[in-house]
Amino acid sequence: MTGPVFDADGYTLDDDVAARQFVVLNDTPLGEGTETDLLETNQVARGLAELIIASRTTAPFTLAVDAAWGMGKSSLLRTLEKRLAAEPAVSVVWFNAWTSGAASALEGLIKSVLLRFDRNLIRRAVRSVTGRAHLVGLLRGTALLVGSAFGIGKVVNELWQALAVDARSRNQLKGVLRDLFTTWIAKGDRTGGQRLLVVFVDDLDRCAGERVVEVCEAIKLYLDVPGVVFVLACDQTVLWRAVQDSAGNGEPARAVEYLEKIVQINYRIPPPSTVLAAQLVDGYLRQSETANLFDSSMRNMIVDRTGRNPRRIKRLINSFVLEYHLDRSWDDFGPENLVKLVLLQHFYPAFYGLMADPRELEPVQEFLAYQKFHGMVRQGAYQDPERWRQLFLAKGIRPPERTPSADELSTHLRELEHELPDEFPVLAADRDFVELVKSLNRSLGPDQFRLLLRKPLTGGPAHSPFLPPAPQHLAESPLVHSPRVPLAETSDPARLPGFRVLWIDDHPGSNRRLIDHLTRLGAVVTTAVNHTAALAAFEETAFSIVLSDLTHGADPEKGLTDLAHYREHGIYHGPVIFCSGKASPEIPDRAARLGALGPTNDENEIMRWISLVASGTLSPPLPPDEAS
Template sequence: MTRARRFVVLNDAPLGDGADEDLLKITQVARSLADLIVASRNTAPFTLAIDAAWGMGKSSLLHRLDVTLAAEAGISTVWFNAWTSGRASALEGLIKSVLLRFDRNVIRRALRSMSKRAHLLGALRGLGLVAASFFGLGRVVDEMWQRMSLDAQARNQIKGVLRDAFGAWLAKGGEAGGRLLVVFVDDLDRCAGERVVEVCEAIKLYLDVPGIVFVLACDQSALWRAVQISSGVGDPAAAVEYLEKIVQISYRIPAPSSDQALQLVDGYLYRSGTSGLFDKPLKDLIIERSGRNPRRIKRLINSFVLEYHLNRTWDAIGLENLVKVIMLQHFYPAFYRLLSNPRHLGLIPEFLAYRDFRKEVKEGGAVTTSGWAALFGSKGLRPPQGRSDELHDLERQLPAEFPALVDDRDFVALLESFGPATESVMEQLQRRPLAVTQVPEDLAITADGGLVAVQQVAGLRESFPLAANRRSARVRLPVGEPIRPALRDLRVLWVDDQPPNNRDLAGYLVECGVRVDIARGWTEARDALVRNRPDALLSDFRRGTDDNAGIDDLASFRREGYDGPVLFFSGKVPSLRLQSWIQELRAEGPTNDENEVVRWLEQLVASRED
């Protein structure tokens, strides 16, 4: 009997919280940021944002920064998780977290100062007795907040109370350079918009006092949208200005370089015990298709580990083949669903045969009729006679995913790599599909329980709200807005390196009948322009750390012959120079108004009909 292999699941603990190996190489970054904070302690208060997308290591950097600052004289730290801090007001929770960092004597001095304020004397009568009692500090702080919350005017004076508390705390510091309190706020971009605004208000209106520095872990684009939706700041420029008043300095975590990403993957594979199952091409595929996102890489490896522990029959088929199936499930989910569906027998050979026939037709050579008789016969078609229109007839009978994936070299190489095991893999999946599902990737659940489905475009997966659940989406189109039949059959290419940011509007467009093709950058967009010939192009400006990538890409597309309409969908406030570039490239925008995008597309349809 073959002894089972031992593979282990990777946890999602941030660096410094049970994950001691610095695979992301952030220790030096944390050291540099700590030096900046310490050197600037006399200019506090200020706020530093650690900016990155989901899963890119924000919490790890915060933990490493906390460890680094702990070694500095006079530096104290406080943690506040905006997402998991409970149902209480974020304003209340954050202020209490700060007050609880002080000792009883500091609170007592603050209460004496408060009692001298004429208005607060009545509202806080008896608090001195509470502070002098044997109750813990937490009880004192709770009592303080309860008394203040009963009176609006008292709440308005809380900043003075906190300034007094900080003054007393700073006065007790005898260390060189003075005291400093660093407050780490994690997972702010996961919160609802109202909670984001509460935290911003706490920082700016109540805790903007000497001796305090805030470090926010957030995706600033998510904060910008939350502020625009929930604070009543409808104008994009005003929303940007609002956040600029909160955040004085921002560090954007860059995506790992090719070498760093490979080192990261190697580290995860070693820790999970799966190193011997991933060759260089598979590692490269993981790196590129995951967007070099550490959390997504972990999820893929964990999917393999769990599936193997649930189904040991893969030992006989080959664990390297299970790895490839997991890759199909994560990166090509629509094709994987076909592969595991009993109605689609022989899918891999059929796809490869289609690929070969298509290549033969495209190259203009003589088509070997006998070689394709089985492929055409299985679809109820007569054997080909060498005409190019026969390829079109064949593609109409094949799954829609075939034409979209046939030019994806990584995908084709993945299918070819199954080799002699192809039949065994297909039989296994027909008999017992993978038990591990990808609900967060392939099917998402909205806040009120609605579902969003997946559209497969050129090998990429994106989630769009289903029509039955459109009211649960966060599209800012008017409630009850009818579906636009005029947009049906329109094809739009949307270029953005963060497609989830646009899923609400993209979902609405899909419901209207628009075919939305997704591209994350120049290479995918160029291929889609050639292959799909879209009617219009939507684009962002920024890709990673390049603020003008969208402009540069469009200039390249224009030089290569794309002459179609373009709209920049972005909240970036255009400078005069940027606006000049937009005009030179015969583009429009920018706009961040979904209604304006829909109206723009309707105008394109109307002008085309005229």
């Protein structure tokens, strides 16, 4: 027999654990540096490459690869770049607008393009510039001619300095570039093909508004010349807001018109299919060597609750890997249980908060007892009374008689739910959640649970991998950081100037606290007490988001019915949150099919969603027909 195995820090490991070294996933675009195409981007890249090559005679034009944060824009660009670079008459340039070291995006982009030309062409441009006395003085001309004897980088720097010295010389920049490209195209390729330069601009939507506008101006004012195609990776919603904010006029129509002048073709990356998303999760689990910790239910949960977003999936897996490597004493509880805790923390932060709250004695046992009683009432079958009877007694409620009627059971259920956390009814209808909690409960006894929850995880709901990182002005808000902090205790909240909210509820007074909070943040809140009032409001205002109760009057599903009407008749297609704490099990699925979030009555959850929608980092789920 072999002796004990120790890691570098002196922890004793069994052979199985010692053999496992979980690996962090980096942010490298999918498939880059490997033969793996986890999202099958090759087919799309092939089609886009064929389109660009076939349209080379109509260049210049700009193609936008449009998708939300983390949905694979860079991956598609890298695949497309490889295909085009393999074409004999095509040259490619890669410019990262976010990480470019140049203080000016205009300077960085134009220099990146100039560096792609051979030295002889740049020398010809230098001679053209030095021959124009109004562009450059004798000393500058001498520096250019001397510089041209050295590396092309120095020549390009000198050329830029000469042309960017003042507004008058910059006006001549496009002419110099047009002459340069005309000469380059006329020379042709060795095979006789017409030359084409494809410029890839990545991470534009991560930039500040001023830098976005600089890049757009470089494309439209200076590089709008024959033989050039631009491919932009961007979330056009974020881009649109950046242009709008930079202009300072707040007029959406002008921002849209501006971008339409820049972008002629827009390809929107669709969400991965269920099969592709499952393939992606499996691939990441294999790469991180964590595949044996995730069963099929957990994998399905990741697919469903990350929005099938590649970067969010990576961050979830990395959360576990980080936690495990930072504290190897998690081996005492088993890495498979740590994975379950991470899933609970990130996908069900409110319930995880109950588990970690020292004031809550037995949230897991309470939930499982409630779930048992809830299922019994729904099925109309009286069974296994001992477990949930104790729950009634613990809450100070008289338990049902031995042979209660269906109506009596429903009454008892309502009484019990009044004493339990608001999340319980919705969670009881969530099969993935119930199975996850049951699995964790089977693995650990009550004493182990108490020990486990004294070890707080390093990542919290604010850093959840199923949501993109909040922008800085939102990240400072306690509303985004903790679903457990009362609204009244928050300070320095995220601002929502000009954000227009329609709140549909036949009892608007019950929403007064949150309405006042939104108003303090700068939002404009309109209330409608019924369907007719909502229709009138839609005619007058373009709303940023709609909040709606599910129950209006005696109809428990009126909110769903009305939203279906708005969608079907094209009245409103924007984000919707259903604000309700009581809902039947099928309501979340029906809401999702209408492209709505919720239902929830957690005010901080509502504010978190509103903040993320306002910042453009969260979009509501599309109805299945549109998503396909």
